[in-house]
Amino acid sequence: DTGVSQNPRHKITKRGQNVTFRCDPISEHNRLYWYRQTLGQGPEFLTYFQNEAQLEKSRLLSDRFSAERPKGSFSTLEIQRTEQGDSAMYLCASSLGALAGRIDTQYFGPGTRLTVL
Amino acid sequence: QQQVKQSPQSLIVQKGGISIINCAYENTAFDYFPWYQQFPGKGPALLIAIRPDVSEKKEGRFTISFNKSAKQFSLHIMDSQPGDSATYFCAAPGGWGETSGSRLTFGEGTQLTVNP
Numbered sequence: 001d002t003g004v005s006q007n008p009r010h011k012i013t014k015r016g017q018n019v020t021f022r023c024d025p026i027s028e029h030n031r032l033y034w035y036r037q038t039l040g041q042g043p044e045f046l047t048y049f050q051n052e053a054q055l056e057k058s059r060l061l062s063d064r065f066s067a068e069r070p071k072g073s074f075s076t077l078e079i080q081r082t083e084q085g086d087s088a089m090y091l092c093a094s095s096l097g098a099l100a101g102r103i104d105t106q107y108f109g110p111g112t113r114l115t116v117l
Numbered sequence: 118q119q120q121v122k123q124s125p126q127s128l129i130v131q132k133g134g135i136s137i138i139n140c141a142y143e144n145t146a147f148d149y150f151p152w153y154q155q156f157p158g159k160g161p162a163l164l165i166a167i168r169p170d171v172s173e174k175k176e177g178r179f180t181i182s183f184n185k186s187a188k189q190f191s192l193h194i195m196d197s198q199p200g201d202s203a204t205y206f207c208a209a210p211g212g213w214g215e216t217s218g219s220r221l222t223f224g225e226g227t228q229l230t231v232n233p
Contacts, residue, residue: 004160033220033221035221040226042123042206042208042224042225043161043206043223044223045221045222048220056219091160091161103148103149103151103166103168104149105163105166106151106221107163108153108160108161108162109160110158110159110160111160
């Protein structure tokens with residue numbers, strides 16, 4: 001399967017600890033997105049990369065959150081000093097990019113479920 | 118900023134029935150509207166998407182109807198099956214200008230249950 005992969009699938013941590021998640025997009029996809037989803041809600045946009053450049057960040061992305069995509073391939077999302085309110089599913093998506101006349105579909109990974117105790 | 122309002126919040130239909138989920142958007146800067154299907158513990162999976170230059174798109178049992186003047190679009194699931202039981206999300210690109218590839222703003226979701 002050459003879809004979007006995310007690791008780990010589950011992470012349990014204590015409040016105040018740092019956590020890091022990894023996303024491997026579909027190969028050749030130059031756009032990568034991070035979303036957060038809480039129970040019973042739709043995914044909420046966090047940030048977006050075009051190759052290695054971080055082009056957009058949501059107000060949801062506080063200064064405790066940092067995302068990187070160093071070589072324009074995989075991406076990491078780090079949360080420092082986790083809080084109980086950070087408990088959520090963190091979803092990664094990738095897309096090929098906008099080409100004339102074509103819908104730029106975002107394909108999602110299975111997510112990393114974070115539980116902060 | 119794009120706002121997307123989805124209804125109903127939950128829907129129960131009998132096997133073989135038609136499921137209809139509605140979405141309304143505010144912003145007019147868009148180039149497509151996708152619907153995603155999500156099963157528990159999984160990431161959302163693209164179900165079907167429509168461009169604003171067409172009023173309807175059908176793929177198998179799934180149809181999107183688009184009403185540009187009303188700023189609404191809906192998902193119809195014909196011959197609903199128990200395997201269709203999932204949460205469905207509509208979405209819209211949230212940016213201006215080059216909206217393709219920008220953030221998606223999702224609706225609140227509709228939990229569909231199809232009874233056998």
